[in-house]
Amino acid sequence: xxxxxxxxxALIFSSLLTLLSIGLTLTYLTTxxxxxxxxxxxxxxxxVALTISRIFKYNVYYGLPLSFLLGGFTALFQYVxxxxxxxxxxxxxxxxxxxxxxxxxxxLAVLNIYADFLGxxxxxxxxxxxxxxxxxxxxxxxxxxxVSPFLVVSVGLALYIVLTRTKFGIAMRATIENPSLAExxxxxxxxxxxxxxxxxxxxxxxxxxxxxxxxxxxxxTGSFMxxxxxxxxxxxxxxxxxxxxxxxxxVGFAEVLGTSRLASLIGVWVIPYRPIIPLTVxxxxxxxxxxxxxxxxxxxxxxxxxxx
Amino acid sequence: xxxxxxxxxxxxxxxxxxxxxxVVLSLNLEFGYAGVANFGKTLSVAGGAFLVxxxxxxxxxxxxxxxxxxxxANSNAVVAQINTVFTVNPILALSVFILTMVTAMIVGAVLGxxxxxxxxxxxxxxxxxxxxxxxxxxxxxxxxxxxxxGGTLGIMVPDPFAWFRELRYPATTIIMLLIAILTFIYIxxxxxxxxxRMLRAIRDDEYAAMALGKNVARVRVKTVMLSSSIAAVGxxxxxxxxxxxxxTAYNRVSWTFWPWVMVILGGAAxxxxxxxxxxxxxxxxxxxxxxxxxxxxxxxxxxxxxxMLLLGVALIIILIFRPEGVIPEKPIRTVKLRELKxxxxxxx
Numbered sequence: 001x002x003x004x005x006x007x008x009x010a011l012i013f014s015s016l017l018t019l020l021s022i023g024l025t026l027t028y029l030t031t032x033x034x035x036x037x038x039x040x041x042x043x044x045x046x047x048v049a050l051t052i053s054r055i056f057k058y059n060v061y062y063g064l065p066l067s068f069l070l071g072g073f074t075a076l077f078q079y080v081x082x083x084x085x086x087x088x089x090x091x092x093x094x095x096x097x098x099x100x101x102x103x104x105x106x107x108l109a110v111l112n113i114y115a116d117f118l119g120x121x122x123x124x125x126x127x128x129x130x131x132x133x134x135x136x137x138x139x140x141x142x143x144x145x146x147v148s149p150f151l152v153v154s155v156g157l158a159l160y161i162v163l164t165r166t167k168f169g170i171a172m173r174a175t176i177e178n179p180s181l182a183e184x185x186x187x188x189x190x191x192x193x194x195x196x197x198x199x200x201x202x203x204x205x206x207x208x209x210x211x212x213x214x215x216x217x218x219x220x221t222g223s224f225m226x227x228x229x230x231x232x233x234x235x236x237x238x239x240x241x242x243x244x245x246x247x248x249x250x251v252g253f254a255e256v257l258g259t260s261r262l263a264s265l266i267g268v269w270v271i272p273y274r275p276i277i278p279l280t281v282x283x284x285x286x287x288x289x290x291x292x293x294x295x296x297x298x299x300x301x302x303x304x305x306x307x308x
Numbered sequence: 309x310x311x312x313x314x315x316x317x318x319x320x321x322x323x324x325x326x327x328x329x330x331v332v333l334s335l336n337l338e339f340g341y342a343g344v345a346n347f348g349k350t351l352s353v354a355g356g357a358f359l360v361x362x363x364x365x366x367x368x369x370x371x372x373x374x375x376x377x378x379x380x381a382n383s384n385a386v387v388a389q390i391n392t393v394f395t396v397n398p399i400l401a402l403s404v405f406i407l408t409m410v411t412a413m414i415v416g417a418v419l420g421x422x423x424x425x426x427x428x429x430x431x432x433x434x435x436x437x438x439x440x441x442x443x444x445x446x447x448x449x450x451x452x453x454x455x456x457x458g459g460t461l462g463i464m465v466p467d468p469f470a471w472f473r474e475l476r477y478p479a480t481t482i483i484m485l486l487i488a489i490l491t492f493i494y495i496x497x498x499x500x501x502x503x504x505r506m507l508r509a510i511r512d513d514e515y516a517a518m519a520l521g522k523n524v525a526r527v528r529v530k531t532v533m534l535s536s537s538i539a540a541v542g543x544x545x546x547x548x549x550x551x552x553x554x555x556t557a558y559n560r561v562s563w564t565f566w567p568w569v570m571v572i573l574g575g576a577a578x579x580x581x582x583x584x585x586x587x588x589x590x591x592x593x594x595x596x597x598x599x600x601x602x603x604x605x606x607x608x609x610x611x612x613x614x615x616m617l618l619l620g621v622a623l624i625i626i627l628i629f630r631p632e633g634v635i636p637e638k639p640i641r642t643v644k645l646r647e648l649k650x651x652x653x654x655x656x
Contacts, residue, residue: 034433036347036440085628093432094345098568099627101347105565105620109613116609227444230437272452279441283426286434 006260008145012214014252015148018245019155019207020225021232023200025244027075028233029176030196031083033096037104039222039229041071041201043111045208046217047118053134054124060134061147063209071205072198078103079197104223111219127219131212144213151210155203156245163241172196224275228255231278235285237292246293251278311478317598319481323549325590326484330491330542331563332570332586333579338535339568340576340637341499343511344528345432347560348423348439349539349567351446354558355419356412356540358450361457361553364408364466365390371400380458387464394470405468409544416540417533419446424532428525443560450555462554465547484545491538496579505640507531508577561616569623575633584634593619 003011024038045067052063082099091099118126136143163169174182175192183189204222211217232251236243259274289296311319331353338344365383368390369376376386394401423442427435450457457463472479498504510517510524518524543563547553566589574585593615600611607614626633 028433032433034437082624082628086631089628089631091627091631094339094343094436095572095627095631097345097347097433097436098572099624101565101568102620102623102627105561105616105623108561109617109620112613113609113617116613120608227441230441234434234437273448275448276445279438279445282438282441286430286438287426290430290434 003141003145006257008142009214010253010256012144012148013256014249015152016207016211017225017228017232017252018152018248019203020229021236021244021248021251022155022159022241023203024229024233025236025238025241026196026200026203027079028238029241030193031079031087031096033083033093033100034230034233035078035200036097036100036226037078037107038200038204039224039226040104040107040111041075041204041222042208042211042225043107043217043219043222044071044074045205045210046212046221047111047114047219048205049131049209049212050118050124050126050129050217053131055118055122060131060209060213061143064206067205067209068202069205071208072202074107075197075201075204076194078201079193108219108223115219128216129212129218130214130216132214135213142214144210148210151206152245152248159241168192168195227275227282228252228278231282231285234282235292237294240292240294243292243294250293251281254278254281317594319478321591321594322485323477323481324594325586326481326488327542327546327549328567328570328586328590329488329583330545331539332567332574332582333491333495334535334538334542335567336571336576336579336582337495337499337507337538338531339571340578340582341504341507341511342528342531343432343507344424344428344532345436346439346532346535347436347564347568348441348443350558350560350563351423351439351443352416352419352536352539353543353546353563354443354446354450354555355415355536356543357547357553357558358446358457358555359412359415359540360408360465360544360547361463363411364404364468365464367407368393368400368404368466380454380463383458383464387466390466391470394467395473396471398471401468401471404466405548408468408548409541412540412544413537416537416543419540420533420536421529423536424529428528428532440560440564443564447555447558447560450558457553457555459555462552464552465550467551468548480549484549487541487545491541492579492583495538499577499579500641508640511577569619571633572623572631573626573633575635575637577637578633578635581633581635581637588634589619 020038020042023041024035027033027035027038045063048063048067048070049060052058052066053060078100082103083096086096086099115126118124132142138146161169163173171182171187172192172195174185175187175189179189208222211221215221228251232247233244234247235250236245236247255274255277258277259271262270285292331349334352335346335349338346365387366376366379369379369386372390372393374386374389376382379386423439427438451459453459454461467476469476469480469483499507506517506522506527509520510522510527514524543558550557570585570589571582572585573589574583575581596611596615603611603614
């Protein structure tokens, strides 16, 4: 089976985007604030990959655990030291969003400082770099083409099992539905939030670690992807992890395939306008089905059940 | 005439302050009073600035009959020619300036409408995400479509105040400051009027306002349009002052996030606070910028990032410990009870 390069691009990009959109939805479900710093969690993974491969000369994939932990702890830091104090003071949603933007600025600054540091001290390309040559090959395909969808499937399965089959997962769903009621039943809501934020940051770190194996990494790569992540999560409905998964693949494929299709239809000049595609997806979703794909699917199922 | 260094600093400071004051006041109207979280402020600012890159040069060269050819490629030469004409023809220069400003306001309002219309009925977080994406989209267009503002290379802009000759910078600064003061007075009157009270009512309780017969969605769209047209004036002034437009200068950090920091720092729903916040923020940044070279030998990275890091931390500290800002929002000024009673008794 031959997979055309454009579909490889689409599959890899969508899988990495999905890891990010699942995380964004997870944090939104718990604290109800869209995290504007989410993209930069991925950039942390990007720089772990660069450090591991170029300075310590290890395989890029060995960076995955470290990326997961670093991304996770950064997200945890944001939740515990920034959002939690604000939530305790009953801050409005607007103030919470501004706080996530402030954290995004801090992350961007730190990542840029780190990139400068790598460039000056170790004399390596630390901006606009790519590690495509370092990936392994399997049956003529780049390793990432197998690893990235596999990672999404396993994360999806793991989340499904945890959320439906374990006590903690059920506690998590209860907290998401109604935090105060869950607390009266003895659920430690704060622990649930903490775990969710850690997981979200960790998944973003994983996605970032893999990103430079195929795409170009830079201190603002994650921040640049933010619009796509938002589009993926909102088109999924913002309240459903399954929706985030669907949305990630929808937006990812729409971005990559849509751009190439338009380029062959009306000319290559459209390629740089690619970021307009996720915006269009987001606006159309919000205008037509504001509760997203997951809501649409459950409604269709309800209609089917009813017509039987 | 040689202008001393200190005066230069003050002129530069005042010149950078004015566009920001205008943009921050517009954001305060939108966010502070009406509660619409516009995280795409750069959309309207860039809209105004891009118009300045697009319109006045082409228009004036058409009026003067200058042979242009490819305007984007020749903008340097064409703008130099226009400026020599502007030095002796203030009336033409001013008419072009005023016409551009009015068009910029219209462009700003249209962009505001496009961004607000699809999502104005939804909750704050959706609004915020869509506004942010809209701002990014306009930047992508400005950066990749050279016909608009020269793409990656940028474009030159004619100087409508060239006729002040060597006093050009101080004069432009004073004019910009005057426009900023006018904006302040306008927004101050607007927000103290019944309209301002309606905006606060909608912000505080959408449903109560609806029950009282206010068309919330429509008021919000109109507020965003008004605020965007004011922000476009800020962007246009900044573009005229800089003498050129390049899309990358209108990124979301400079024209969305910084104005947000200024509003929060000064105190939302409070125009004096917004101005004070702008003043503190811009002054601190200018001082850092002027002393950058002194710091550079001691740190192994670009000072820009230190600046960003400190401001991010400062913003979080303000949000946690003083979310109402330096000057908090004040209750609406109403007629004194004694006067009311007096009038009542007099009527009887």
